[in-house]
Structures are given as structure tokens and as C-alpha cells.
Amino acid sequence: MNKKTEERPLFPFTSIVGQEEMKLALILNVIDPKIGGVMIMGDRGTGKSTIVRSLIDLLPNIEVVENDPYNSDPNNTELMSNEVLEKIYNNEKITVKKIKTPMIDLPLGATEDRVCGTIDIEKAISEGIKAFEPGLLAQANRGILYVDEVNLLDDHLVDVLLDSAASGWNTVEREGISICHPARFILVGSGNPEEGELRPQLLDRFGMHAQIKTIREPKLRVKIVEQRELFEKNPREFKKIYEDEQTKLMKKIINARENINKISISYDLLEKISQVCSDLNVDGLRGDMVTSRAAKALVAFENRTEVNTKDIFRIITLCLRHRLRKDPLESIDSGFKVQESFKKIFNYE
Structure with a gap:
């Protein structure tokens, strides 16, 4: 991720008007990821993506093993890749750094290889090593994976995402070669009910289901429009207004996770x-x-x-x-x- 993308300001979560049901569902999943993710269904233009993306600013930085593509946790063997585990067993030194909790957007046209990762069979045969190119599930480990228009995604791909989210692991098998890595993330899907529902057996595997509707109250609508304009005019100044509220909410989330x-x-x-x-x-x-x-x-x-x-x-x-x-x-x-x-x-x- 380049610096420019990293620094792009996000709309502050605490400044969002209404949509309390969706906000609560997201916060509860951040506190306990084992709830199983959130499916958000609502009309177009109701701020689904804005709210989900703004959530990342409320999460504390995480410690990861440097140069590890899976965001391995240096203190928890359950959240480590096999390579890192091997280094620890061999008493090799590992360097640790802090990064922002990952937030990965899954593009609608993503292929299974892009999502799960690919095995370079030629390299494996010629050099005798497991050459694996990690996918989006590896990048999302210990973070949030967001799928907009999840109801338009191929059912097989939704199945793969839900399996990984539930087990916390992603396994890629090809030509008798198998690679397994940690993929523990909070799965958030959003969609418009007009474009079709998910199959019941897939829907059931999302922990929570939030419905958001277009706000009808004129005063609230005006407030939302004004806030959006202020944010677009000067994002950094707008974020400063909500800095204290954001910090308070972040502390509440961290405290809840601990307790x-x-x-x-x-x-x-x-x-x-x-x-x-x-x-x-x-x-x-x-x-x-x-x-x-x-x-x-x-x-x-x-x-x-x-x-x-x-x-x-x-x-x-x-x-x-x-x-x-x-x-x-x-x-x-x-x-x-x-x-x-x-x-x-x-x-x-």
C-alpha cells in the first residue's frame, strides 16, 4: 500500500447521522469477531460503504512480524504463518512492527486465485519449493474484509470467504500441493435487496444482519448533506472536530475487547x-x-x-x-x- 493511499482521510465514524442498527452490529463484531461478521442490506446511497470504511479508524494498531505477508501475530501461535512458527521453533530472531489494522476491499470481479492466492506449480516442480503468491485473504488476516454488492458475487466465492471467516484458515490446493495460512478476519458484506438476496444457506452463516433504510426526516437529510460537503471541503479539519469522540469510542472498544x-x-x-x-x-x-x-x-x-x-x-x-x-x-x-x-x-x- 503506498503512502498516498494510506493517508487518505476517512469519514469519522462518530459523525455519521442515524443508521444506529448498522453501527451497533459493526462495533459488536469488532469487539468479538467470533460473532461471525455482518451482512448489511439497504437502499442505494445510504452510506453503507462509508460507514464500514470509517470503522477502521476506531481500531488500534496491531503488532505484526515484519516482512510476513500474513500479518502474523508475534505473540499468538494461532495467528502465525508456518514460516514464522518455524523461525520461532528454531530460535531465530524475528523483528516486529506495528501497522494499522488491515481493511481489505474485495473487488466484485475478483477471481478465486486473487482471493485465495496461487501456487506456482512450475517453481514447485523445478526448484522443489512451495512457491505461493498470497491473495486477499492473507492481506485481511487480523483485519476486516469488506465485500460490497456481496449478493452479486459468485456463490462459490462467497462460500470460500465464509469458510475462511469461520475457520480462521485458508487452504489452497493444486496438483497435489497444499498451502495453509491463517485468515482470521471480520467479514462485512453489503448489498441492495433489489439486486437479489443471498441464498439462505449462505445468509445464515453471517453472524448478524443489519437493514438500513433511507432517512426520510428532512432535517436529518440536510444535516447529512452539510456534513458531507464540509468533509469534502477540508477532510482534516472536519476530522479534528470529532477527534475527542473518536478517541472515546476507540477506548470503549479496546476496554470491551479486554473484558x-x-x-x-x-x-x-x-x-x-x-x-x-x-x-x-x-x-x-x-x-x-x-x-x-x-x-x-x-x-x-x-x-x-x-x-x-x-x-x-x-x-x-x-x-x-x-x-x-x-x-x-x-x-x-x-x-x-x-x-x-x-x-x-x-x-x-
């Missing part, structure tokens, strides 16, 4: 979450697990220690609405169905 494992949730609440999933005929157990994780991340973000009913109510729609079976004859919104079931089982008003 996420201390959050408790009662057996009674876990049982009720499972009752809601059962009541809504949600297939598998992903819905149960994601709801529990998201509720804990929310509590950690708000610097508390125990999950309560209100916390679950705030995130359960995001976690379950895309897991319901679609009935073409039904006009009721899936989010509304989730809330109705929740209120009935949790006896919540």
Missing part, C-alpha cells in the same frame, strides 16, 4: 434465547450462539458485567431475522416476527 471474557449470562436467559430460536423454527444452533455472543459484547461495550433481558432485546433481531424461513405469501417483516416471539417468551413489554 469480554468476564461477562456472564444466566442459564435462564440462555434457555429463553433457545426457546425463541425454537419458536421461530431457526435451523441449527448458530442463532443461539450468535445471540449470546452479541449480548455479551454489548454488555462489555457498555462497561457492565452481566447480560439482562433488555440487552438481548436490543440485539436479537440483528442476530435472527435473516435465519427465518421465507414464506413468499407472508407480508409480515421478519424482524417484527423476531420481536413478537421475544416479547412472548421473555414476557417483555
Whole structure:
């Protein structure tokens, strides 16, 4: 990445008006990447890409092994490439540097080789070494992988992305040669529902599903337009206005990441979450697990220690609405169905 690209200012996350549902889903995934990523569906021109890209400024710099194409973590063997692991076992010295958390944009026309990486078979045969050219999944390790118009991406490629996001590893096999490297990233997809939905079995594998709609309130629309103009006129000055808010939010996120494992949730609440999933005929157990994780991340973000009913109510729609079976004859919104079931089982008003 050249210096010019690196220095391009991003719209401050804390200056974005509205779209609270999407902002919350992104923050919770940054706190606990095991939630499984976010699928954002909304109208054209609602700022989906702007919000996702602005998230990167809230993340702290990460330590990586220098000259390693996989952003290997020098302190965690789970996030190291085989080459770095070998150096450590051989007591070789490794140099460490700090970089900005990676944010990789996946272009719509990307091929599988570009995404996963390629093996140079000729070199492997002639020189007897595994010559691997890393792809976008390697660059995204320990960062965010953003796929705009994910519903227009080839299903096979979406499958590959979801597999890597879930397992934290990418494996490339060709002509009997196999290469494996860490690929642990937060997968964020966005799309316009008019251009078609993802297949249910792919949609289900995104941890959360945020819907964003065009803001109708004229005063808010004017405010958004004014902010955009101010930002474009002088991005650095505009960012300075929100510097304190950005720093506060970044500290909250770092604090939540450190405390996420201390959050408790009662057996009674876990049982009720499972009752809601059962009541809504949600297939598998992903819905149960994601709801529990998201509720804990929310509590950690708000610097508390125990999950309560209100916390679950705030995130359960995001976690379950895309897991319901679609009935073409039904006009009721899936989010509304989730809330109705929740209120009935949790006896919540």
C-alpha cells in the first residue's frame, strides 16, 4: 500500500447521522469477531460503504512480524504463518512492527486465485519449493474484509470467504500441493435487496444482519448533506472536530475487547434465547450462539458485567431475522416476527 493511499482521510465514524442498527452490529463484531461478521442490506446511497470504511479508524494498531505477508501475530501461535512458527521453533530472531489494522476491499470481479492466492506449480516442480503468491485473504488476516454488492458475487466465492471467516484458515490446493495460512478476519458484506438476496444457506452463516433504510426526516437529510460537503471541503479539519469522540469510542472498544471474557449470562436467559430460536423454527444452533455472543459484547461495550433481558432485546433481531424461513405469501417483516416471539417468551413489554 503506498503512502498516498494510506493517508487518505476517512469519514469519522462518530459523525455519521442515524443508521444506529448498522453501527451497533459493526462495533459488536469488532469487539468479538467470533460473532461471525455482518451482512448489511439497504437502499442505494445510504452510506453503507462509508460507514464500514470509517470503522477502521476506531481500531488500534496491531503488532505484526515484519516482512510476513500474513500479518502474523508475534505473540499468538494461532495467528502465525508456518514460516514464522518455524523461525520461532528454531530460535531465530524475528523483528516486529506495528501497522494499522488491515481493511481489505474485495473487488466484485475478483477471481478465486486473487482471493485465495496461487501456487506456482512450475517453481514447485523445478526448484522443489512451495512457491505461493498470497491473495486477499492473507492481506485481511487480523483485519476486516469488506465485500460490497456481496449478493452479486459468485456463490462459490462467497462460500470460500465464509469458510475462511469461520475457520480462521485458508487452504489452497493444486496438483497435489497444499498451502495453509491463517485468515482470521471480520467479514462485512453489503448489498441492495433489489439486486437479489443471498441464498439462505449462505445468509445464515453471517453472524448478524443489519437493514438500513433511507432517512426520510428532512432535517436529518440536510444535516447529512452539510456534513458531507464540509468533509469534502477540508477532510482534516472536519476530522479534528470529532477527534475527542473518536478517541472515546476507540477506548470503549479496546476496554470491551479486554473484558469480554468476564461477562456472564444466566442459564435462564440462555434457555429463553433457545426457546425463541425454537419458536421461530431457526435451523441449527448458530442463532443461539450468535445471540449470546452479541449480548455479551454489548454488555462489555457498555462497561457492565452481566447480560439482562433488555440487552438481548436490543440485539436479537440483528442476530435472527435473516435465519427465518421465507414464506413468499407472508407480508409480515421478519424482524417484527423476531420481536413478537421475544416479547412472548421473555414476557417483555
